[in-house]
Every structure is written in C-alpha cells, then in structure tokens.
Amino acid sequence: MNNLRDDISRTGEYVAEQPTIFWKTAPPSLSAFDIELTERCNNDCIHCCISQPEQDPTIRSKELSTAAVKELLKQGVGQGALTVRFTGGEPLLRDDFIELYLFARRLGLRVMLFTNGRLITPELANLFKRVPPREAIEITVYGMSAGSYEAVSRQRGSFAEFYRGITLLTQNKIPFIVKGTMLPQTKSEFTDFMTWAEKLPGMKDPPSFVLFLELRHRRDSEIKNRQIEKLRLSPEEGLAVLSTNSELYRRDLYRIFKHIAGRPIDKIFSCNAGNRICIDAYGQIQYCLALRHPATAIDSRLNTIEYALREFFPHLRELRSSNPEFLKRCAKCALRGLCEQCPAKSWIEHGILDQPVQYCCEIAHEQARYLGVLKEGEMGWEVADWRARLKALKME
Numbered sequence: 001m002n003n004l005r006d007d008i009s010r011t012g013e014y015v016a017e018q019p020t021i022f023w024k025t026a027p028p029s030l031s032a033f034d035i036e037l038t039e040r041c042n043n044d045c046i047h048c049c050i051s052q053p054e055q056d057p058t059i060r061s062k063e064l065s066t067a068a069v070k071e072l073l074k075q076g077v078g079q080g081a082l083t084v085r086f087t088g089g090e091p092l093l094r095d096d097f098i099e100l101y102l103f104a105r106r107l108g109l110r111v112m113l114f115t116n117g118r119l120i121t122p123e124l125a126n127l128f129k130r131v132p133p134r135e136a137i138e139i140t141v142y143g144m145s146a147g148s149y150e151a152v153s154r155q156r157g158s159f160a161e162f163y164r165g166i167t168l169l170t171q172n173k174i175p176f177i178v179k180g181t182m183l184p185q186t187k188s189e190f191t192d193f194m195t196w197a198e199k200l201p202g203m204k205d206p207p208s209f210v211l212f213l214e215l216r217h218r219r220d221s222e223i224k225n226r227q228i229e230k231l232r233l234s235p236e237e238g239l240a241v242l243s244t245n246s247e248l249y250r251r252d253l254y255r256i257f258k259h260i261a262g263r264p265i266d267k268i269f270s271c272n273a274g275n276r277i278c279i280d281a282y283g284q285i286q287y288c289l290a291l292r293h294p295a296t297a298i299d300s301r302l303n304t305i306e307y308a309l310r311e312f313f314p315h316l317r318e319l320r321s322s323n324p325e326f327l328k329r330c331a332k333c334a335l336r337g338l339c340e341q342c343p344a345k346s347w348i349e350h351g352i353l354d355q356p357v358q359y360c361c362e363i364a365h366e367q368a369r370y371l372g373v374l375k376e377g378e379m380g381w382e383v384a385d386w387r388a389r390l391k392a393l394k395m396e
Contacts, residue, residue, distance in 0.1 A: 030079040030309060033277040034289055035072060037091040037100070038063055043116055043153040045142065047183060047231050049214045051089055063281050066096045068300070070103050072279055075305040077107050083135065085112040087289070089281065092119035098127060110134035117165030118158055125168040136202050137176040139166060144189045144196065151185045175202040181210040182241060183231055211238045212340065212363060215348050217292050232359070235366035243370065253371045256338050257390055266320045266331040268343055268354050274313035277305050287316060290344035293353060321354040328381065329356050335380035339364035
C-alpha cells in the first residue's frame, strides 16, 4: 500500500494522496461480486473492448484455476455476498463452468450469467432447469438476422447458435433477458429488436443498450481502438435514442442534476464501484471490471477479498487529483454525475486515472443542452447559477 502513489506516478498520473481511512470495525458488507471467468470468446465482435481469441493457449494457461475460483467464491460468501456474476469474454467457454456453477449454488449464491447464448446446450438448459440460477440470464444480442449478427460477431453460424440457445431457454422456462449494442450494422433493426424483446416472457422492462462504446480495457491494440472509434455514435445520435420517450428522459436527467448541481469534488474516485468486488480472469481484484490500471488492482493469490474491502479500496477512494485539466474541468463541473467520465474511462483512453475524456464530455454536454440547463457554447464547469436554472425548469 505504501507504494501505491509511486506506482501511479510512474504512469504519468497527477495524484495528491490524502490520509488513508481504514475500516475500524468489520469491513463493509459485500452483497454481490463479479468473477470474469475468461477473456476468451467464441465471437470476434468488431466493437469488443476485452475479448481474446477462443483457442489462445497462452491466455487459457493464465486463467484462474478451478480451485482458485472456488476459493474466491467462498471468500465472497464469507464477506456476506448473496450474488455472483459470471462474466467474460464468454464464461461458458470454461471447461469447468458446470462445476463452478454448481459450487456457487451449493454455497447459496444466486448466479448472474452474462453470455452470448451460443454455447447453451440441452445439457446446460436442463441444468438451469434443475438448479435455477435465481437470477435471469443476460444475453447480448448482436443482430436480428444472420447477416447483421455475423457482420458484428465475425463468426459464421453464430446467429443460428445464438437463436438455438434462447430457444432452449424458452422451452425450458428458464428466465432470461436480452440487451443490445447500437452499431452501424444494427441501427436499422432497433425497432424490430425492441418489438421482439418486449414479447419475451422474462422481459419486464425494455432492454438495455450499450450506446457509447469503450475502447480496449487493457490498452492492448491501437488498431482495434481506431476501429472502435469509427463505430461510435455521435453524441447527437446517442441522444436521439435516449430521448425516444422525451418526457421520461427529461425527468430522469432532471433528477440527476438536482442531486449533483453545485457540488464540485476533486476526488478521483467518486462512485460506489469499489463496494462490489470484481475479479478478472487472472485473479486480479479490481475496483471495477473496466479499470485495469495495475496500481489499482491486487493479486488474489497474495491478498484476500476482505483485505481489498477493508484497506485497499478505501485507500483508493481518498486519492485526489492534482491534474490541472481535471481540476479546471471535471472537478468543478456540475455535469459530473451525468457524465460517464471516471478513472476507468480515463485509464482506457489516456493511460492515467484523471485525464478528461473528450467523448464523455461531449455526450454529457449534449444531454445538458437537451434538458435546457446549458446554453449553446457554454461549458458545465463555467456556469455558477445551476440551482436557479434547475428551479426554472419546474419539473418537481
């Protein structure tokens, strides 16, 4: 812990460390946690921020062993967790998935499964029927036809396998929900997707969408990053989707502004992400799954989940920025809660924790202008009369 500031500084970080506040009694309760079982995936999606090749032997050899995952599951339960999320990559690629799933359920954990659905077989469907996960399986849909789906997944036959998977779940009455990603290849299918999703038995709410794509989380390929940037929606395009139900969207934005306006903060970590332990495919305990900065993660082979909750993450929460750009913009901006700028986004885009991300900034300002609290040409960190502007909206 004593070397954390030095480790961050060596990456070009602007950080001012404050006195560490450790938990004096029991560590905070852990209601849920994430385990990324693998980064490998049987899709090769054009926009993916994390996936590695399905058959890569080097990647496979570095992944957590069955015994290591079981130990982490036991630690999570020991800290009060009721739910574990198995994610990836494609978690069903793990040869020991069934063993790990049953182990988690025997511990009493509810299991959230994030999957593309392609590897759901009759055997797995029967397992989920006999031993329910107790949480709806979440399936990402990459297109409503073989043409659009496989233009994204870049895997021949992937649409048929996906459709077989959701059919098996439906036939066995296993609850699942679907979500999507807005891409040039699928934008024209948005209405069809929403109509189809609405009729699925497990869909109580409209499906969620990834609208604003993230670059590679491990900063491992500039070529892929440039490809992802070309696929990104503009702030205006994203706003058009978000504001489909204009009245509801305006009220949601208003509620956010009401609570954050006029509250500047120079802390680098201002979210609650660290209250939900995230463990990557190689055993690193992380503040969130998107934040792969080496100085913000600890090795689960050397440290426990309890240590991360009690000491490591509280230390991160006390880090404050001394980056002039961050202090000039983000620290003063009343759009902070609306903006998706965060240490993970900054790390992904710039390799440091507290550099403003222009894409996030533009999206937040576009939404603020839509709500009517920001005039054309104004920047969020320059406006002092936020309270008066909110009051003028009369949306109570």
